[in-house]
Amino acid sequence: MKITILGAGGFLGRKLAARLAQAGELNGRAITGLTLFDLNVPPPPAAAFPIRRIPGDLANPATVAEAIPPGTDIVFHLAAVVSAAAEADFDLGLRVNLQGTLAVLEACRRLERAPRLVFTSSVASFGGGQGAVVPDDGRQLPANSYGAQKAMGELLLQDASRRGMIDAVSLRLPTVIVRPGRPNKAASSFVSAIVREPLLGLPTTCPVGPDFAIWVCSPRRAVDWFLHAATMDTAVLGLDRGINPPGLSVTVAELLSALEAAGGQEARSLVTFQPDPAIEAIVSGWPASFAATRAKALGFAQQDGAEAILDAFLADDLKATKAEREMA
Amino acid sequence: MKITILGAGGFLGRKLAARLAQAGELNGRAITGLTLFDLNVPPPPAAAFPIRRIPGDLANPATVAEAIPPGTDIVFHLAAVVSAAAEADFDLGLRVNLQGTLAVLEACRRLERAPRLVFTSSVASFGGGQGAVVPDDGRQLPANSYGAQKAMGELLLQDASRRGMIDAVSLRLPTVIVRPGRPNKAASSFVSAIVREPLLGLPTTCPVGPDFAIWVCSPRRAVDWFLHAATMDTAVLGLDRGINPPGLSVTVAELLSALEAAGGQEARSLVTFQPDPAIEAIVSGWPASFAATRAKALGFAQQDGAEAILDAFLADDLKATKAEREMA
Ligand SMILES: NC(=O)c1ccc[n+]([C@@H]2O[C@H](COP(=O)([O-])OP(=O)(O)OC[C@H]3O[C@@H](n4cnc5c(N)ncnc54)[C@H](O)[C@@H]3O)[C@@H](O)[C@H]2O)c1
Ligand SMILES: NC(=O)c1ccc[n+]([C@@H]2O[C@H](COP(=O)([O-])OP(=O)(O)OC[C@H]3O[C@@H](n4cnc5c(N)ncnc54)[C@H](O)[C@@H]3O)[C@@H](O)[C@H]2O)c1
Numbered sequence: 001m002k003i004t005i006l007g008a009g010g011f012l013g014r015k016l017a018a019r020l021a022q023a024g025e026l027n028g029r030a031i032t033g034l035t036l037f038d039l040n041v042p043p044p045p046a047a048a049f050p051i052r053r054i055p056g057d058l059a060n061p062a063t064v065a066e067a068i069p070p071g072t073d074i075v076f077h078l079a080a081v082v083s084a085a086a087e088a089d090f091d092l093g094l095r096v097n098l099q100g101t102l103a104v105l106e107a108c109r110r111l112e113r114a115p116r117l118v119f120t121s122s123v124a125s126f127g128g129g130q131g132a133v134v135p136d137d138g139r140q141l142p143a144n145s146y147g148a149q150k151a152m153g154e155l156l157l158q159d160a161s162r163r164g165m166i167d168a169v170s171l172r173l174p175t176v177i178v179r180p181g182r183p184n185k186a187a188s189s190f191v192s193a194i195v196r197e198p199l200l201g202l203p204t205t206c207p208v209g210p211d212f213a214i215w216v217c218s219p220r221r222a223v224d225w226f227l228h229a230a231t232m233d234t235a236v237l238g239l240d241r242g243i244n245p246p247g248l249s250v251t252v253a254e255l256l257s258a259l260e261a262a263g264g265q266e267a268r269s270l271v272t273f274q275p276d277p278a279i280e281a282i283v284s285g286w287p288a289s290f291a292a293t294r295a296k297a298l299g300f301a302q303q304d305g306a307e308a309i310l311d312a313f314l315a316d317d318l319k320a321t322k323a324e325r326e327m328a
Numbered sequence: 329m330k331i332t333i334l335g336a337g338g339f340l341g342r343k344l345a346a347r348l349a350q351a352g353e354l355n356g357r358a359i360t361g362l363t364l365f366d367l368n369v370p371p372p373p374a375a376a377f378p379i380r381r382i383p384g385d386l387a388n389p390a391t392v393a394e395a396i397p398p399g400t401d402i403v404f405h406l407a408a409v410v411s412a413a414a415e416a417d418f419d420l421g422l423r424v425n426l427q428g429t430l431a432v433l434e435a436c437r438r439l440e441r442a443p444r445l446v447f448t449s450s451v452a453s454f455g456g457g458q459g460a461v462v463p464d465d466g467r468q469l470p471a472n473s474y475g476a477q478k479a480m481g482e483l484l485l486q487d488a489s490r491r492g493m494i495d496a497v498s499l500r501l502p503t504v505i506v507r508p509g510r511p512n513k514a515a516s517s518f519v520s521a522i523v524r525e526p527l528l529g530l531p532t533t534c535p536v537g538p539d540f541a542i543w544v545c546s547p548r549r550a551v552d553w554f555l556h557a558a559t560m561d562t563a564v565l566g567l568d569r570g571i572n573p574p575g576l577s578v579t580v581a582e583l584l585s586a587l588e589a590a591g592g593q594e595a596r597s598l599v600t601f602q603p604d605p606a607i608e609a610i611v612s613g614w615p616a617s618f619a620a621t622r623a624k625a626l627g628f629a630q631q632d633g634a635e636a637i638l639d640a641f642l643a644d645d646l647k648a649t650k651a652e653r654e655m656a
Binding site for chain 2: 138143148
């Protein structure tokens with residue numbers, strides 16, 4: 001089984017590569033080759049199968065074709081200009097998120113057999129706000145360029161799947177927490193920061209109130225979904241290749257309780273509320289919950305609670321995050 | 329007021345150009361220039377204002393920019409590879425319907441003031457079938473490449489409107505009848521043919537049963553909607569630039585009654601039922617009705633009944649259609 005990860009240098013791409021390397025197989029079939037593609041390809045994880053590293057730009061069809069060699073069975077398309085960057089630079093977002101996805105389709109069409117294509121779309125392609133529970137057939141009316149480009153990509157891949165060119169599954173991922181690294185300019189940055197920074201012993205501020213709810217998942221669960229999307233029977237999907245996986249609707253207060261459970265009263269006391277109307281204006285448009293009925297019926301695993309999310313961060317990422325901070 | 333029609337050589341583009349030429353003004357403002365753009369630009373209608381004809385390919389950004397000169401106030405974007413053709417040639421559809429629409433956006437962004445852009449999307453971007461009454465926030469899950477490309481175009485233009493680059497209104501047009509010309513390979517061809525051919529004294533077959541219902545409008549009403557979309561206040565639209573205009577849900581039996589009213593028992597007897605499972609399979613996926621509540625509240629005129637649609641054909645197109653057939 002030959003696999004390609006596009007966007008292999010990112011937060012989730014690295015986690016996915018590590019999981020594949022560790023497992024050595026997928027659904028009982030041995031992995032015989034893995035290609036890691038990104039603008040910057042990280043050192044490959046240790047694995048029993050050969051790993052190719054292809055640095056390149058997703059918007060360059062020739063490099064993308066090189067990253068999806070003959071015989072590829074599964075393509076994980078995670079490469080993207082993410083929300084804040086696509087909002088800041090409209091042309092860059094279109095070039096990578098739209099034209100890049102067209103290049104991925106072109107490369108897949110050249111293969112002898114239509115490959116399974118797992119595409120990471122986003123809850124940012126939906127509106128609705130705090131009160132919303134988005135149904136499985138909810139309409140995508142994005143309030144940001146990133147979400148619009150993701151929804152366009154979904155339409156393209158859905159249609160190409162109908163035509164038999166590819167066999168796509170598009171996962172509208174929740175906000176994935178706890179993201180390692182430093183707080184950044186993404187409007188959702190605080191959702192990870194309010195637990196990560198205190199666990200590193202650092203103070204942080206929360207721009208929204210304790211009742212603010214958000215749809216989240218852990219990176220572990222996201223990778224579980226990737227693997228399920230890569231191996232599931234897609235015949236049952238029919239036309240509809242878009243999946244709202246069963247994340248967790250969690251409030252800031254619940255995250256802070258989990259933080260206290262994991263790091264004690266001391267950690268909890270490092271978070272102070274400091275309302276930021278600009279951030280509140282953006283994030284209050286995001287739907288706080290999804291029905292996710294179809295995804296559950298299709299076998300996508302439910303995200304477990306906030307404490308499990310924090311435990312995963314402690315087990316998987318705290319040490320490396322600490323080391324990085326100390327090096328800088 | 330400077331206006332451009334892209335796709336000015338088509339069925340609706342010609343009707344729109346003729347209406348603008350006749351009116352000389354729009355919403356009380358004089359038209360000072362009109363550009364007609366198409367692969368093949370027809371002779372311009374007589375008008376009191378200058379008309380430029382620009383032949384060219386929508387997928388060529390330089391020609392599209394020429395067709396949308398500085399100072400353009402309104403762009404009607406009607407150019408498209410339509411349903412059967414986009415299904416037969418996926419790449420052509422993407423090139424014109426997607427990349428062409430990107431070229432239109434590029435040209436509009438170069439203008440000093442964001443122009444009003446009226447985009448013709450289609451009911452083919454929805455599924456649902458005979459039982460459906462599509463709500464205003466219905467999800468677009470197209471079962472054909474043309475519909476997918478139209479829905480992608482809508483997302484692009486909606487997002488660009490949110491960013492203030494353009495001021496778009498996307499009309500999901502019903503099947504427009506009575507289309508002049510010969511029966512063609514479009515799956516919807518029969519909807520016009522079952523009234524047009526008998527009114528020309530010619531026999532024709534109907535591939536679906538008398539109870540089959542379809543969402544239609546007349547070309548007159550479509551042009552009314554174009555002009556309303558070009559002049560309405562768009563501030564009330566918010567994020568949502570997609571309009572399902574108030575067409576008419578009509579059955580084959582109702583169309584044939586209107587035919588009998590217009591052309592007598594003789595005309596009616598020229599239609600025979602000849603089930604065609606291939607056509608039925610395609611058209612039975614199209615939604616037969618829309619709520620269109622929002623469009624009505626926004627001032628889009630309701631389509632009047634089947635008899636009015638036939639009367640419009642008799643008044644506007646029968647003579648020319650007859651003459652064309654005799655010439656061939
Ligand atoms: N992390 C989340 O909370 C979240 C939520 C919803 C959706 N998603 C989606 O999941 C996917 C992975 O997310 P992530 O958190 O790992 O993002 P990330 O930003 O950490 O990784 C994205 C990767 O794409 C690469 N990339 C960007 N432009 C490229 C180009 N032109 N050519 C080649 N590579 C390019 C980047 O170098 C980066 O390594 C993305 O598609 C993202 O939109 C993520
Ligand atoms: N007529 C209908 O029933 C109907 C229904 C729903 C939506 N629409 C949409 O309304 C619009 C107008 O419809 P119509 O019936 O007049 O279609 P049409 O096919 O009669 O006209 C389309 C025009 O676009 C032009 N065109 C195609 N490719 C081009 C290219 N590469 N460069 C420049 N011009 C190009 C064609 O030459 C043609 O003149 C289309 O966008 C169509 O998709 C029509």
